[in-house]
Amino acid sequence: MMAVRQTTAGRVKQMLTAMTSQEGTQGIEVNKDIKRYNEMHDDSKLDVNGRNAAYAELVNSYYNLATDFYEWGWGQSFHFANKLAGESFMASIVRHEYYLALRLGVKPSDLVLDCGCGIGGPLRNIGRFTDARVTGVTLNQYQVDRGNALCAQAGLADKCKLVQADFHKLPFEDNTFDHVYSIESTCHSPDRRDVYREIFRVLKPGGKYITYEWCLTDRYDPSNPEHRLAKKKIEEGDGLPDMCLTSVCDAAAKEVGFTIIESRDAALDPNPNGEAWWVILAPSYFNFFRLQFTWIGTFLMNLVLNFMEYIRLAPKGSGQVREMLRQAQLGLVKGGQTGLFTPMYMVLAEKPKQGN
Numbered sequence: 001m002m003a004v005r006q007t008t009a010g011r012v013k014q015m016l017t018a019m020t021s022q023e024g025t026q027g028i029e030v031n032k033d034i035k036r037y038n039e040m041h042d043d044s045k046l047d048v049n050g051r052n053a054a055y056a057e058l059v060n061s062y063y064n065l066a067t068d069f070y071e072w073g074w075g076q077s078f079h080f081a082n083k084l085a086g087e088s089f090m091a092s093i094v095r096h097e098y099y100l101a102l103r104l105g106v107k108p109s110d111l112v113l114d115c116g117c118g119i120g121g122p123l124r125n126i127g128r129f130t131d132a133r134v135t136g137v138t139l140n141q142y143q144v145d146r147g148n149a150l151c152a153q154a155g156l157a158d159k160c161k162l163v164q165a166d167f168h169k170l171p172f173e174d175n176t177f178d179h180v181y182s183i184e185s186t187c188h189s190p191d192r193r194d195v196y197r198e199i200f201r202v203l204k205p206g207g208k209y210i211t212y213e214w215c216l217t218d219r220y221d222p223s224n225p226e227h228r229l230a231k232k233k234i235e236e237g238d239g240l241p242d243m244c245l246t247s248v249c250d251a252a253a254k255e256v257g258f259t260i261i262e263s264r265d266a267a268l269d270p271n272p273n274g275e276a277w278w279v280i281l282a283p284s285y286f287n288f289f290r291l292q293f294t295w296i297g298t299f300l301m302n303l304v305l306n307f308m309e310y311i312r313l314a315p316k317g318s319g320q321v322r323e324m325l326r327q328a329q330l331g332l333v334k335g336g337q338t339g340l341f342t343p344m345y346m347v348l349a350e351k352p353k354q355g356n
Helices: 009-026 030-040 048-053 055-074 089-104 121-130 141-153 192-202 225-238 246-255 295-310 318-338
Strands: 111-115 133-138 160-164 177-183 203-216 259-265 341-350
Touching: 030 055, 030 318, 048 055, 055 141, 055 318, 089 121, 089 177, 089 203, 111 121, 111 192, 121 133, 121 160, 121 177, 133 141, 141 160, 177 192, 192 203, 192 246, 203 225, 203 246, 225 318, 225 341, 246 259, 246 341, 295 318, 318 341
Parallel strands: 111 133, 111 177, 133 160, 177 203
Antiparallel strands: 203 341, 259 341
């Protein structure tokens, strides 16, 4: 995604205070952690098989570093959405989440699981929209603590909560949830079959699962150096072990027992006069937010963060974290412009009813 959405002094101070507090309370050292994270994406030190095997450390390290940047710059929902004509950024994000709840048919009495919930922006929005009880799981303890604090602040603690868990090993009984969704999160799994199998297990018979997946499309050409570089930048900048093709998601869902109701690349849905998901990340001298992605914006942001590190207002290594996220931005824009990547491959599936 990106490092900055609002640039007011108050927001800057809020993020830096959170990062400094995180170092003190979570045992996180930004400078040390960003160096370790970068080493894990250095092919000379750890190949793709090694990253797949170490996915838990990779993902946890990534969100220790990136969570405050995301919340500060993007909001509480860490995902993309196409913008409809005349629609604001935040309206597009919320609509994108409500659509999932609508397709699942969530009712007020339902138990719903958000698989890979970040700090819980979507689960709070869906909790308000449907009045259902929504539980989110994330591998990262810092996100659990932050998300539950936000649930309490929103007056939703009685029906919305976050739990620390690996979505390959969900801490719930079989047939617990009426519905499950995931939004741009299972891309962190090295094997879709493993996470889909766990989702299938905890879902009640007749329940539905819907997901937005980060995937390579059929336009991806592994023999094209530019395509490989875009893929690498997305993986390095977004905490991913290895991206798969859209067809892998369909095959994995079927293999674990789901009946697929619909699957499509939602990024390609007709959107006259609207904006594709990646436009928000593209450099522009005529858009205040996108100005940061121009060369002058990048230079100034790096200058500010380096100065803040120097005067110890920001944790050492903060500039390197932003550079990591900037590389993701470059890869995502390239992937969106060429169509070789989508963050919105939608799969809607159902767990067969018992006896079927």
